Amino acid sequence: MQMLARRLDSRRLSVSLIVIGCVLLGFLLRFLAREHATTDAVQYLIPWYIFARDRGIGGLGEAFTNYTPFYSYLLLITAQFNGLGQPLTLVKAISFVFEFGCAIVVALIVWSANKAPSRACVAFCCVWLAPTVIFNGAVWGQADSIWTFFTLVSIAAFMQHRNGILPFAVAVAVKAQGVFLGPFVLGMMLRDKIHWAWLAAVPAVYAALAVPVVVAGRPIASVFSVYMEQAETFHRLTMNAANIWVFAGSVPYQMGVPIGLALAALGGLALAALLARSKREGPEFILLVACASLMIMPYLLPKMHDRYFFAFEVASIGLACLNARYLPFPVIAQxxxxxxxxxxxxxxxxxxxxxALCNTLLAIYLVLDLSRDESGFRFPKLAWLGYASSTAGLFAYLLLADAGENMSLTYLLFTGLVVGTALMVIKGSRCASVPERSVAGAAPAHPPVN
Structure with missing residues (x-):
């Protein structure tokens, strides 16, 4: 018994040291990228911060950002630490806080589902050090970790058979991209028999968060037209988003927008109906549907930015930690x-x-997986090796050759290899259909949530 206790203590110590090392490494990477400035940072983020710093609370009466009021409050709070770093560094610190929060929530999701501390620690470290997470906040200073944090809190609540509409409403109030979780929330409302009146929480939360800026003198029309103005900022079907619109370059903008909205609406309703009618249970299935919602919405919608798959990239890490059969999701997504x-x-x-081709494979796989009851996994080692080597070759070609619009046989070769081996990885991760196993810690059938 003493030997077993020592082994457990040694394992806990090893896990703790690994987590601490990952946390420090994450902070180091963010520190090294703190002064990297994009054109967006120079034109928007830094001027917004300077305005908040110079005007203080009195500046809330003006629309000094093109984001919702919530982000203005964060800038005002950050400005209180002026002098501890450069303006851009302090702005990026907002993202760092919510990225850390995202890592904690994903770890808690994994822990609550299977009570395995090692898997929860892996989930935390993988989110905190994920390349797209580093890119989004540390390199670009973008705020996608903020709405993603509240999205993950909503998912975690639903996974524990609690009403997660309020954190979902906050996510939508932070950025419109929070609506990507909408089909999942609708499906959970139907599944758990949550009263329709809860939908009023979405505009109510936005209005409540807007009270300080309205009191400060900002016109109401300006406050509630933020998303409409954002929608008119760009007139392209894709803003470097790896979605279906990459393949529709010849489709006119005026035609593509309504088609894309209709496709997303139909896809979202179908996903909600599938969740509501499915007999599958357990936290793994709930998280799988949430990932599908966060993937399919930006995949079908037009006018998406490159970073709008951020929530899926983070949530899929938790899914892979629950069942290694889904390991292709976060890897290919990254x-x-x-x-x-x-x-x-x-x-x-x-x-x-x-x-876009790889995301297409992921979207198709998600739809197929949701339509079947199966579990288990195996590692297609040869496929993983091929995917890793072909991906490395593609990145090397793009970076060293600095390929812009130029297409060559080398590029076509690497593209084909990456997509082909990604398909092999996804296909190899699927096993023969067997009854779904229960997940340790999964709750039994639950009563309606009112």
């Missing part, structure tokens, strides 16, 4: 995400095609 980011960061737009 590769696709970085390939997409290179379009803005380095103007290497040729990475969008393989990224």
């Amino acid at each position: 590769v696709s995400g970085v390939l997409s980011y290179l379009g803005f960061e380095r103007n290497i737009v040729m990475g969008l095609l393989p990224a």
Whole structure:
């Protein structure tokens, strides 16, 4: 018994040291990228921060950002630490806080599902160090970790058979991209028999968070037209997003927007109906549907940015930690995400095609997986090796050759290899259909949530 206790203590110590090392490494990477400035940072983020710093609370009466009021409050709070770093560093610190929060929530999701501390620690470390997470906040200073944090809290609540509409409403109030979880929330409302009146929480939360800026004198019309103004900022079917619109370059903008909205609406309703009618139970299935919602919405919608798959990239890490059969999800998503980011960061737009093809495979796999009851996994080692080597070759080609619009046989070869081996990885991760196993710690059938 003493020997067993020593082994357990040694294992806990090893896990703790690994987690501490990952946390420190994450902070180091963010520190090294703190002064990296994109054009968006120079034109928007830094001026917004300076305005908040100079005007203080009195500046709330003006629309000094093109985001919702919630982000203005965060800038005002951050400005209180002025002098501890450069303006851009302090702005990026907002993302760092919520990225850390995302890592904690994903770890808690994994822990509550299977009570395995090692898996929860892996989930935390993988989110905190994920390449797209580093890219989004540390390199670009973007705020996608904020709405993603509240999205994950909503998912975690539903997984524990609690009403998660309020955190979902906060996510939508932070950024419109919070609506990507909408089909999942609708399905859970139907599944758990949550009263329709709870939908009023979405506009109510937005209105409540807007009270300080309205009191400060900002016109109501300006407060409630933020999302409409954002929608009119760009007139392109895809803003480097690796989605279906990468393949529709010849479709006119005026035609593509309504078609994309209709496709997303139909896809979202179908997903909600599937969740509501499915007999499958357990936290793994709930998280799987949430990931499907976060993937399919930005995949079908037009006018999406490269970073709008952020929530799926983070949530899928938790799913893989619950069942290693889903390991292709976060791995391929990270590769696709970085390939997409290179379009803005380095103007290497040729990475969008393989990224979109890989995301297409993931979307199809999600739909097929949701339509079947099966579990178990196996590792297609040869396929993983092929995917890793072909992906490395593609990144090397894009970075070293600095491929913009130029297409070559080498590019086509690497693109084909990446997509082909990604398909092998996804296909190899599926086993013969067997009855779904219960997950340790899964709750039994639950009563309606009112």
